[in-house]
Amino acid sequence: MAGKELAALLGRETIKGEVMTDEALSKHTSLRIGGPVAAMVFPEDPVSLKNLLSAAAEDDIPVFVIGAGTNLLVTDERIDGIAVSLEAFDRLSVTEEAEDDVTVFAGAGLQLWRLVNFAKEKGYSGIEALAGIPGSLGGAVFMNAGSFGVEIKDVLVSITVMNRYGKIAPLAAGNLRFSYRRSNLPEGMVILGASIRLKKSDPSEVEAKVNECLRKKRLTQPLGEASAGCVFKNPEGENAGRLIDLAGCKGMRAGGAEVSGMHANYFINKGNATCKDFIELMDRVREKVKEKSGITLEPEIKIIGKNLN
Template identity: 60%
Template sequence: MVDYKLKEIFDKGLFRGVIKFDEPMAAHTSLRLGGPAEVMVFPEDLASLQNVLHAATGEKIPVFVFGAGTNLLVTDTGIEGVVISLRDFRDVGFTGETDGSSVVIHAGAGTPLAGILHFAQKNGCSGIEALAGIPGYLGGAVYMNAGSFGVEMKDVLVSVTVMNGSGEVSMLGRDKMDFSYRQSNLPEGPVILSADIALGRDKPEEIAGRMKEFLQRKKNTQPLGEPSAGCVFKNPEGDAAGRLIEAAGCKGMRTGDVEVSSVHANYFINKGRAKCADFIGLMEAVKERVREQSGIILEPEITIVGKK
């Protein structure tokens, strides 16, 4: 039992923060589905995070690092081991580094991306306006190399601070993270603690105008108010997964309570009491139809996690 193996650090005051056992992941994911995590912890400080990671590694307990759960599909049987939420690693400010035309912002992994965009706009820092409307935390955005309208996290990232399984902290430059489309690699992994991003300068009102425009474009084309995990499939080279899914006649297709959005075909919506098994079933059915129609094999963009 994971709770028993981690008992020592919880009992001996080596952990500050919230601990939940058998915690339903449906309560934490934007899709509102997913079985329980054996243990979910919300460390409040670096030492607590270090102690949990160190103990889990020593006991060979699997660890899953959790952001805001906006890109996750958690299986119905849930997640084995310990799920670590970084929601309390939340701060944003300037590092003081500047070359006159650019500034560097430092933020904790649990800072909502929207909060960083707001901070940047208010302070006349430009470069991430196109990310307006992407939910989730900074750690998840960096790990997923989140992006929209041609801008990705890798374009502005300078470095990340990470913690490895033994609790050791180090800094990684952008070039060490092996970024590609909605993907990165954390050689020193597994936890991103914070990141530095470099932005240019512009008038706050100009930045606000662009953010508003990008957000409006998203609101017009994406079902932002309904429970989803964003785009289900990656865009294949030179095409858009949403266009291919729509062309294959999949809009409105449904398995159980999961439905292909009629607003944007690459979004699958939880219409009520959706199960992960239904979601995966619908993914397979859509993938097959797209393959029959276009010969293209779609790859998942969402992260599937949990016991099979």
């Protein structure tokens, strides 16, 4: 991609919002890993996002959406493209109220904990188990985030998406074929927001459930350290953390990346880990688990490579 093309695109007055050039993505991921991206853009509104996406499509400039970066492993090499953050898309409102339930619309950039807190304060039940999952609502929908047997798909009514030419459309949750940590969102779609349905309940009961989920997470997960959550998906009927532990990998290290001693499916950046270290550790753990249990682990984290694949 020519620098001139990118500068012309970013200079357009029709794209409102902050622009950072050669921004280190390590500053935007919970793992604190990631090299520079040619540009990171924070569109202020849907029109600016539309203008950005359509101009990038016209000029063949690769674009990817970054949520809160809590499930990402980003390459150390420079990414010749645009990272888009929807931080400004953080609306939260009740759009429909029935006797027993409410429908809430939340923007993709809203932090999931804000939605969980809102539901807790109002006494709306359904997403208590998602308490403690970091990240944005857009990321949670894209990843079909879940915990304690509840996934975001369970409460989702529909999402609003924008395609790479800026066209906005609603998509019913039923058409998305959600599966374990997957939304099957069509390629190039950006989630703008989601409608979710929650049951009216007793605020103290909702609060008790939220607190219980948070308590369990604090006991079992290294929440204070730099990680991207679970590295591998749980194989059908198995638990990836248990398999990694059984294979003797707790504490295993590659450069600055280490398998957590607290939860074996969490790999920690001990301070100076690179993407290369992290991938080496993933490969070694996968090999050990295969040797010990015959099971091949699949990554849960999203790997963002130089070529954005």
